[in-house]
Amino acid sequence: xxxxxxxxxxxxxxxxxxxxxKFHTGQMMEYGTNVVAGAVPGRxxxxxxxxxxYDTVSEAAREEDANASVVFVxxxxxxxxxxxxxxxxxxxxxAITEGVPQQDMAKVYRRLGETDTYLVGPNCPGLITPGxxxxxxxxxxxxxxxxxxxxxxxxxxTYQVVDSLTKRGIGQTTAVGIGGDPIIGTDFVxxxxxxxxxxxxxxxxxxxxxxxxxxxxxxxxIREYMDTPVAGFIAGRTAPPGKRMGHAGAIVxxxxxxxxxxxxxxxxxxxxxxxxxxxxVADAVEDFI
Amino acid sequence: xxxxxxQAKGVFADAGVPTPKSGxxxxxxxxxxxxxxxxxxxxxxxxxxxxxxxxxxxxxxxxSEEELREAAERIIGMDLKGLHVDRVLIEEAxxxxxxxYVGVTMDRGEGKPVVxxxxxxxxxxxxxxxxxxxxxAREHVDPAFGLHPxxxxxxxxxxxxxxxxxxxxxxxxxxxxSLWDDKDGTDAEINPLMITSDREVVAADAVMNVDDDALFxxxxxxxxxxxxxxxxxxxxxxxDEYGFDYVRLSGNVGIIGNGAGLVMTTLDxxxxxxxxxxxxxxxxxxxxxxxxxxxxxxxxxxxxxDSVVFNIFGGITRGDExxxxxxxxxxxxxxxxxxxxxxxxxxxxxxxxEILNTDLVTVEATLESAVQRxxxxxxxxx
Numbered sequence: 064x065x066x067x068x069x070x071x072x073x074x075x076x077x078x079x080x081x082x083x084x085k086f087h088t089g090q091m092m093e094y095g096t097n098v099v100a101g102a103v104p105g106r107x108x109x110x111x112x113x114x115x116x117y118d119t120v121s122e123a124a125r126e127e128d129a130n131a132s133v134v135f136v137x138x139x140x141x142x143x144x145x146x147x148x149x150x151x152x153x154x155x156x157x158a159i160t161e162g163v164p165q166q167d168m169a170k171v172y173r174r175l176g177e178t179d180t181y182l183v184g185p186n187c188p189g190l191i192t193p194g195x196x197x198x199x200x201x202x203x204x205x206x207x208x209x210x211x212x213x214x215x216x217x218x219x220x221t222y223q224v225v226d227s228l229t230k231r232g233i234g235q236t237t238a239v240g241i242g243g244d245p246i247i248g249t250d251f252v253x254x255x256x257x258x259x260x261x262x263x264x265x266x267x268x269x270x271x272x273x274x275x276x277x278x279x280x281x282x283x284x285i286r287e288y289m290d291t292p293v294a295g296f297i298a299g300r301t302a303p304p305g306k307r308m309g310h311a312g313a314i315v316x317x318x319x320x321x322x323x324x325x326x327x328x329x330x331x332x333x334x335x336x337x338x339x340x341x342x343x344v345a346d347a348v349e350d351f352i
Numbered sequence: 353x354x355x356x357x358x359q360a361k362g363v364f365a366d367a368g369v370p371t372p373k374s375g376x377x378x379x380x381x382x383x384x385x386x387x388x389x390x391x392x393x394x395x396x397x398x399x400x401x402x403x404x405x406x407x408x409x410x411x412x413x414x415x416s417e418e419e420l421r422e423a424a425e426r427i428i429g430m431d432l433k434g435l436h437v438d439r440v441l442i443e444e445a446x447x448x449x450x451x452x453y454v455g456v457t458m459d460r461g462e463g464k465p466v467v468x469x470x471x472x473x474x475x476x477x478x479x480x481x482x483x484x485x486x487x488x489a490r491e492h493v494d495p496a497f498g499l500h501p502x503x504x505x506x507x508x509x510x511x512x513x514x515x516x517x518x519x520x521x522x523x524x525x526x527x528x529x530s531l532w533d534d535k536d537g538t539d540a541e542i543n544p545l546m547i548t549s550d551r552e553v554v555a556a557d558a559v560m561n562v563d564d565d566a567l568f569x570x571x572x573x574x575x576x577x578x579x580x581x582x583x584x585x586x587x588x589x590x591x592d593e594y595g596f597d598y599v600r601l602s603g604n605v606g607i608i609g610n611g612a613g614l615v616m617t618t619l620d621x622x623x624x625x626x627x628x629x630x631x632x633x634x635x636x637x638x639x640x641x642x643x644x645x646x647x648x649x650x651x652x653x654x655x656x657x658d659s660v661v662f663n664i665f666g667g668i669t670r671g672d673e674x675x676x677x678x679x680x681x682x683x684x685x686x687x688x689x690x691x692x693x694x695x696x697x698x699x700x701x702x703x704x705x706e707i708l709n710t711d712l713v714t715v716e717a718t719l720e721s722a723v724q725r726x727x728x729x730x731x732x733x734x
Contacts, residue, residue: 172463173463300623340719341719
């Protein structure tokens with residue numbers, strides 16, 4: 064078992080003819096992901112990596128039974144691409160694109176609320192169920208199948224933690240990179256709920272960072288509803304207020320909301336051990352299982 | 353992107369928000385000429401993007417040309433909280449009886465815009481929000497419809513704004529929302545929005561911050577960014593040219609890495625092991641020699657830096673390719689000015705570590721040991 068993706072997932076890649084789209088379609092297929100179609104307006108009838116391209120997502124979904132989309136469309140058009148995927152419809156949209164205008168995302172988020180679709184991202188590495196499928200740009204070779212769920216706002220930090228876990232022989236059910244933007248689809252609470260309901264996930268790692276209040280809300284959720292043990296990590300303890308630390312969402316506001324201290328405190332209060340180093344997170348997981 | 357006060361006021365005035373008469377000046381003579389247009393008494397306001405300008409001596413109210421000259425002389429060229437003042441706004445003094453606050457921002461938790469009104473304007477609104485949150489009336493906006501006129505009225509009435517000016521204040525709020533929406537704003541606010549003794553509303557200050565990711569569709573704002581771009585941290589400007597996410601900090605351990613979360617974590621570990629990070633630098637995906645060279649150049653040119661930790665997690669990019677890039681970059685320097693500790697992880701990391709030229713760098717196997725080594729080097733240098 065896993066969450067969101069498995070070997071039944073049939074993927075349409077939006078922007079498959081672009082450099083990134085083409086490269087990662089190849090990588091996803093090499094990993095074993097069932098990429099069944101591409102969608103690029105005006106490119107219908109072509110093939111990329113042996114995959115048929117359609118002009119619209121709805122046509123791709125209809126003709127090839129695609130139930131998930133991965134978006135590699137440039138930021139100016141990514142909002143529209145997400146709307147197209149939501150309206151096609153598919154069950155899961157994974158938006159890799161970085162730099163989507165915030166107001167475009169507010170509109171997408173509003174539409175998302177009217178659907179049953181899960182949106183992961185934008186500005187995220189995607190997600191992977193080791194051994195079954197990866198949707199996005201994560202390096203498949205560092206993951207291994209197992210019973211730990213992982214949810215993170217940051218790509219390379221996820222890899223760092225997974226690397227520690229894999230080296231200790233601890234595999235993963237699914238790893239989800241939810242993205243570093245202020246407005247994202249699937250948040251910590253959504254992912255934690257999915258892991259809690261997945262019988263194969265025996266422990267969860269959540270890697271948060273400064274900015275916003277998603278980690279605090281996750282802490283409330285964990286305290287109220289979760290039996291599965293969770294270990295945490297929060298990046299950005301040393302970040303000064305008012306400075307955007309790479310991710311658009313990683314910023315401590317002038318009034319002091321979104322600090323690492325507040326998040327660590329909230330998680331500790333919910334019984335979640337928070338590592339000072341990534342290795343300590345792996346230690347905590349090892350204790351759980 | 354943050355608009356300067358004078359730019360934001362220009363944008364607001366064009367949209368029909370009443371603003372005081374004003375003129376921009378970069379010399380004392382220009383200030384005098386502007387004041388002749390505006391009339392006395394008037395305010396001399398430093399055009400730098402930092403809060404608390406008044407308390408720091410960047411705003412002065414003057415009654416005569418003599419006073420104006422003195423104030424302009426003092427303020428133009430002054431150093432205000434680390435920023436050089438190149439320009440002042442000469443602005444008509446407003447005879448006010450009340451100060452309100454109106455603002456628009458994105459509530460990231462809700463994923464929706466929110467408009468705010470308060471009768472406690474003129475002070476730090478974040479303080480009001482913390483101490484007396486009930487003093488701020490809020491309305492969330494459905495981005496599919498925009499701000500309904502009734503919502504603007506409801507916010508104004510529930511904030512307790514006097515009935516005789518309520519319609520005018522609601523109109524300002526509606527205009528502010530439209531501007532925020534049209535210009536891809538992240539924050540727009542007027543604090544204070546003054547009520548004059550004649551019961552007129554006037555925007556005495558103006559804040560407009562715009563989403564950098566949306567600048568591509570606003571030629572007018574790009575133009576303003578160029579005009580307003582004076583001063584600022586030299587290294588941060590250089591980072592812009594190189595296309596790095598960079599934030600300068602005050603410590604002496606330089607940090608280069610890939611991915612925002614991992615770079616932040618590296619900063620935190622430097623602190624955890626007793627050091628102090630000098631910067632945040634995310635070189636992004638891949639690690640071609642040119643990008644590595646540029647990143648090292650940036651960090652080396654920060655005179656505070658005593659050692660550098662270079663932490664790359666190779667994902668799709670292979671560790672051996674990264675190592676080649678690092679070697680090539682370091683070989684292009686005649687002399688490595690500060691000790692560099694490198695740690696590679698992920699795809700082909702072991703091959704990469706073997707390739708690295710250990711005459712030029714110290715190689716460490718784990719993130720923790722790499723950071724500890726860099727902290728030791730930094731302490732040794734002091």
